[in-house]
Amino acid sequence: MKSNQFVIIGLGRFGSSLARELIQLGYDVLGIDKDEEAVQDMSQELTHAVVADSTEEEVLRSLGVRNFDCAVVSIGDDIQASIMTAILLKDLGVKKVVAKAMTELHGRVLEKIGVDRVVYPERDMGIRVAHQLVSPNLLDYIELSKDYTIAELAVPKCLSGKSLQDLNPRARFGCSIVAINKPKGIIIAPTGNDVLTEKDVMVVIGTNQQIEEFEDAVIR
Missing domain, CATH: 3.40.50.720 (NAD(P)-binding Rossmann-like Domain)
Incomplete structure (x- = not known):
């Protein structure tokens, strides 16, 4: 123990x-x-x-x-x-x-x-479910503070084969991909050379607006 x-x-x-x-x-x-x-x-x-x-x-x-x-x-x-x-x-x-x-x-x-x-279990669960309902690729959502959120986003087919350098979310939207959960294991602090596949899950940190803009432009 x-x-x-x-x-x-x-x-x-x-x-x-x-x-x-x-x-x-x-x-x-x-x-x-x-x-x-x-x-x-x-x-x-x-x-x-x-x-x-x-x-x-x-x-x-x-x-x-x-x-x-x-x-x-x-x-x-x-x-x-x-x-x-x-x-x-x-x-x-x-x-x-x-x-x-x-x-x-x-x-x-x-x-x-x-x-x-x-x-606030009920309130927080309600917030997470609401975000999941309006964003089909959102698997989980945690509010870290008033300004920052961490989200798990499923990689859609359209992004399969693209590297993080291709997406460049930090320069384009201000958010960062801090981990990639792959079927074979998780990559912590991935580099621009890491390539996404359809079954991956991206762990993204940023403001709500930054993550929403990233989803709208790249995922949906």
Whole structure:
């Protein structure tokens, strides 16, 4: 097992999915939920799973949450409990606290109380799906910041056999191809001599406008 240990508080759809993936990646995971049925469903999959009220400081203290490298608050149906849990985790000295936000206002409150990272699973998934619907070649879309996005674009037949030098996206559009995922493996930091084939996936970084212009001019 790897050294990092995670505590996931709230074993709903998001929390349980996150916990399972961390276990698959080889990490220790403690799952906490006040719903006995949710804990029972996950008990065989996680390192530990306990029924507990995360808004009780003594409960969290007794579970030793301060010894974990990262705590994720994934409570989805009770904003007050989410905020109280995050406050207690910070007070107890957990190294890193990540929290799921239901709304923008909820997220702003979490940021104000010092949560290290706020995630918006439903909103972010909606954004990604919307981009995929309007751009058939877009396989994935992640907003890195307010200004920059990273996108995975499938290479269409019309680009098969062309080199990155032929496309020259940085000079023409301002975006960069930072990797090419080929059936035989991934090329990190490809050069202008690397040639695309139809089954490749380009990993492109740039602003939304730059990537959109690149798609419009070269791919569509």
